[in-house]
Amino acid sequence: MELRNYCDGDEQAVVDLWRRCDLLRNPLNDPRQDIAFCRTGGHGEILILEDGGKIVATAMVGQDGHRGWIYYVAVDPDRQGEDLGRRIMAAAEERLQADGVPKVHLMVRGSNTEVIGFYQRLGYMVEPTNTMSRRLDGKPLPVGHQMDDEPVIVTYLEMLERGSLPHIVPKARRHALIGAHDITLGFYRYLYDAVGRPWYWTDRKKLSDGELAAIIQDDAVEVYVLYVGGVPAGFYELDFRPMTDAVPTAELAYFGIMPEFIGMGLGPYLLGQALDMLWHREPGRVLVNTCTLDHPKALPLYQRFGFRPYDRKEVPAPWQDPDNVLDFA
Ligand SMILES: CC(C)(COP(=O)(O)OP(=O)(O)OC[C@H]1O[C@@H](n2cnc3c(N)ncnc32)[C@H](O)[C@@H]1OP(=O)(O)O)[C@@H](O)C(=O)NCCC(=O)NCCS
Known part of the structure; x- marks a missing residue:
């Protein structure tokens, strides 16, 4: 099992993994654009766990000058329950610690509550805060009362x-x-x-x-x-x-x-x-x-x-x- 950074040529396999993990529900989030922006923006990186030449887990990790953030945590559905989620999260946290980041945040989609247990198992707490957002790229967005994956x-x-x-x-x-x-x-x-x-x-x-x-x-x-x-x-x-x-x-x-x-x-x-x-x-x-x-x-x-x-x-x-x-x- 190898832990490495994302390289050229990984895109298709990573996007396929995210799709199989049901992380691509919001059509306004283009995974290819997200990957390109992460790689060129200078604030983050995508970590990969590879086993036998196959990408089995990912996490996008970065910091905004104040907090660390983790996105796109995904483990191949055929390999879940083998501690790979814990390993990729530990790797992401180590990168942030190495940069001196004191606290890490992540967001869980409202309809993906079953994954909260996983993060709690790793010591994360549900914050008593509301996350607010606004698009800056001009894409239209419902005003916050329509979840992306709900009817x-x-x-x-x-x-x-x-x-x-x-x-x-x-x-x-x-x-x-x-x-x-x-x-x-x-x-x-x-x-x-x-x-x-x-x-x-x-x-x-x-x-x-x-x-x-x-x-x-x-x-x-x-x-x-x-x-x-x-x-x-x-x-x-x-x-x-x-x-x-x-x-x-x-x-x-x-x-x-x-x-x-x-x-x-x-x-x-x-x-x-x-x-x-x-x-x-x-x-x-x-x-x-x-x-x-x-x-x-x-x-x-x-x-x-x-x-x-x-x-x-x-x-x-x-x-x-x-x-x-x-x-x-
Ligand atoms: C969430 C996910 C990354 C977990 O990966 P995993 O490799 O299956 O998890 P691990 O085997 O590393 O589990 C670590 C611990 O968390 C627990 N755990 C895993 N999933 C859990 C869940 N849904 N609820 C409660 N506990 C969970 C495991 O039992 C294990 O606990 P242990 O210490 O008692 O053994 C994986 O299920 C996944 O890719 N899901 C789809 C994508 C997704 O929803 N990502 C999160 C976006 S916010």
Whole structure:
């Protein structure tokens, strides 16, 4: 059994090991990029245990100038329970000690709790701290209430009577809400992407131009665009097609503010306007749905305006759906 540093040519075997150990669930973490960054960044290294020419265990170890960190701890599933996890962890700790690092941290994915016992066996404690993060590479990330490997929960909400809607005056002064009555596909696709990209809106992206036109250019579907200072800042889409149902139904199909305009109090104003328009047609009920990928304030906002949940469904996250060909990077 040999302990060595990662060398050129190890990439495929290491990535395969991490995949077999189920460490590559988050599609935003590209293992090849992680390896390259670790090797060129000058702050860490990847340790390898090799047996009979085969890589059987890895650990990425490094320090940030304050604490040591260990990532990508993996033991070949066929070789687990043979003390290899303990050996690779001991090797990683020795490297940190040699650099004078006084304390080591590591993170365990929320859904991988069974591995906590392993680290406890090696003397690690669960810290009473919350880890927070923010992406600096511009990749979209759900706002912390959607675990990478858990299904997305869609909550379906309804409102059966108009009630008294709060009257909200927008904080932005130079704003205008304009119906896009003859909306073009290009403009719609722009709105949908600009509002929905951080929240992984994908449904409409999967539609061909013909399929999309059949929906958004239907007379019973209406799109309204919020402009602030002359540029689009958000939109909503009202679907009156189910008004012919036994219970005439109107749906708030899409609703959102573009990232640059979030936090200006425009959401409640825009929702109030949308609900006014929906109830103006006197439906028997108004529907909306939201999911755990949406902004965490979406669900409480809908409830504040009088929507009540009536159903929930679990669906795969877009990155868990093998048929999804869309690029989330
Ligand atoms: C976690 C992992 C690295 C452990 O490696 P391993 O080689 O099987 O573990 P070892 O044989 O070195 O075990 C060391 C000790 O931990 C204990 N242990 C191992 N896995 C354990 C678990 N899931 N729960 C509790 N104890 C565990 C062993 O019983 C042993 O205890 P002992 O001192 O009483 O003999 C390995 O299971 C793995 O690669 N898992 C998948 C990848 C992963 O989840 N990595 C962690 C990412 S944070």
